[in-house]
Amino acid sequence: MYKDDTLIVSTDLEGKNAWKECLRVEKVLLPTGYYYGASATTGDLSDNHDIIAIKMYELDLLETQNKDEDRSHIIPSAASFEAPRERIEDEKPSMSGIKTFLWMMCIAIIVIVLVVMGIMWYQKRQENSRKRLY
Helix, strand or coil, rough: CEECCCCEEEEEECCCCCCCCEEEEEEEEECCCCCCCCCCCCCCCCCCCCCCCCCCCCCCCCCCCCCCCHHHHHHEECCCCCCCCCCCCCCCCCCCHHHHHHHHHHHHHHHHHHHHHHHHHHHHHHHHHHHHHH
16 A cells, blocks of 8 residues: 555465555655555575555545655655665576486486396397307
8 A cells, every 4th residue: 555655565375355554655755656565486485475456546636745746756765775786697407306317217228228228138148158158
């Protein structure tokens, strides 16, 4: 909710229409005519997060507020904000359990085939060496 230069973000994770305040920032100046964007990127977490729905409502102005104020030319700003941080690249994820299992299975099959072929070659060689003695 953005009202009286205060931005409030609330969440309803259980879907029970019981909104919990997530963050509140006062003295935020936002112009009209901008678009709202959201990202499920959470930073250091490696989990997947989904934004399922965003609900927005238009608030009515009270009699005490200045309806004639042109907010379309306001430069977006906030009285306080966190300092910019350096971008840290995400680590490449390691192979998943299924992928690792499939690789191990392929390697095991190749090893078994090589062992069987080696045994067959050895038996054939032994058979050929016995034929020469008779």
